[in-house]
Amino acid sequence: MSKNIPQNNLTIKILIVLFIILMCFLIFIKIKQDNDPNRIMEEQRTNLFSVIDKTTNVNVTKYSVYGTHFNVEGTLNTVKISGIQINYVNLIIKNLEGEEIEISSNFDYTDNSISFSTSDTINEGINLEDLSIDNYYLLLKIIYSNGDIKYYSLKNASEYNNTTYYTLTKNNTNNKIDIAFDTYNDIPYMSLNVTKAESLPEDVYDIAIDPGHGGIDTGGVSGDYTEADLVLEYGLNLKSKLEALGLKVFISRDGSESSQEDTTTNMYDEDGRINILNKSKAKLLISLQLNSNSYEQNDGGVEIYAPNNCNLDFANLLASNIVTQANTHYSNLSTFKKADGVYVRNFTNADISSFNKNAQRDGYEPYTITTDTPYLYIIRETGGIATNAFVDGRNKEYGTNQYYNSNTGIETYSIELGYMTVEQDFNNILANSDKYMEAISQSIKTYYID
Ligand SMILES: [Zn+2]
Secondary structure: OOOHHHHHHHHHHHHHHHHHHHHHHHHHHHHHHHOOHHHHHHHHHHHHHHOEOOOOOEEEEEEEEEOOEEEEEEEEEOOOOOOOOEEEEEEEEEOOOOOEEEEEOEEEEEOOEEEEEOOOOOOOOEEHHHOOOEEEEEEEEEEEOOOOEEEEEEEEOOOOOOEEEEOOOEOOEEEEEEEEEEEEOOEEEEEEEEEEEOOOOOOOOOEEEEEOOEOOEOOOEEOOEEHHHHHHHHHHHHHHHHHHOOOOEEEOOOOOOOOOOOOOOOOOOOOOHHHHHHHOOOOEEEEEEEEOOOOOOOOOOEEEEOOOOOOOHHHHHHHHHHHHHOOOOEOOOOOOEEEOOEEOOEOOHHHHHHHHHHHHHHOOOOOOOOOOOEOOHHHHOOOHHHHOOOOEOOOOOOOEOOOOOOOEEOEEEEEEEEEOOOHHHHHHHHHHHHHHHHHHHHHHHHHHHO
């Protein structure tokens, strides 16, 4: 008997050790399970979707990217409860950790139907440059007057599929943002997936420059100078300044084009300036021009033409930087003026009737143009649906802007540096052109990069 005691002890010891090993193993498995990224993500996703009201969802009727900003419009049918009103409609951009950005939206509520849009202006709303790397889910949050807060998911009811956006190059890096629709347990949702990009794809640029005119179209002429040659020289200078900031820059012409090219009618050709500029997928486009018009009391000066329905902060910055750095002044032209040196030129009623007459004369269905439509084609036709681009080939004199119906548009500013027809103004441009370009480059750096 006594001999067995140590043996029993040994067995017990072995059993205890085995038990401890087993427990350790189980704990290890449990910890591993708890920390399994897929499992955590699944749990977080379940949590996120658990707050969604499943009785209805938002129909996204339109979503678009203009420049660096993204906006959503949609409608939602709700059950009307008498006496209860809607206080706020906010778009929520939420990651799986539960952190959220709230964008207060404009809304209208009639007959149990809510329509909303995330911004009044095309270059505000959600700044895609500001999103850090993560996967975001978009929800609509409605705050009712009785204190109820409800979340709704977003379903694609637009004609647009998923879209990819690349952020501007900063410190040699870019983010890629996939704007996509999908479903989770039969719940439709919209998401923004921000990942690090190795670099920009070959065909994607940060900034585009369009030196006006070219080919047979010289633009304004003064002595031996032509507008086309001067803005080309200035555009190439601007391109190298922007490249020195690390930006990838596309230029619509570089001087290698034929002097016989008819740039007055080929802008919508397959390889015309509008299609190649749109194809560059740039976020910002600077069109360079020199004025030649004369009007009373004209002493020249700078005019920045901005898109319609825009926050004009960047246009104001451009105008003020050019004036301070290039020894010039704001134009005193008052027509279409929005602020010092800043102009928004839309179609006037007179422009519209003249366009309609031309359509009738040439036998094509007139375009839908309103007094909210930008008049300058370089601004209008590079902005897609955000700027009411319309050239779809019905006017046989021109081709088709292949991007007229695009929900991704370039934010475009047309800069009239000054007047070739005003001697002092023109001499200042010739002498200080580098300062004009430096002011533009600095404005881009301050507003978009820093
Ligand atoms: Zn011009």
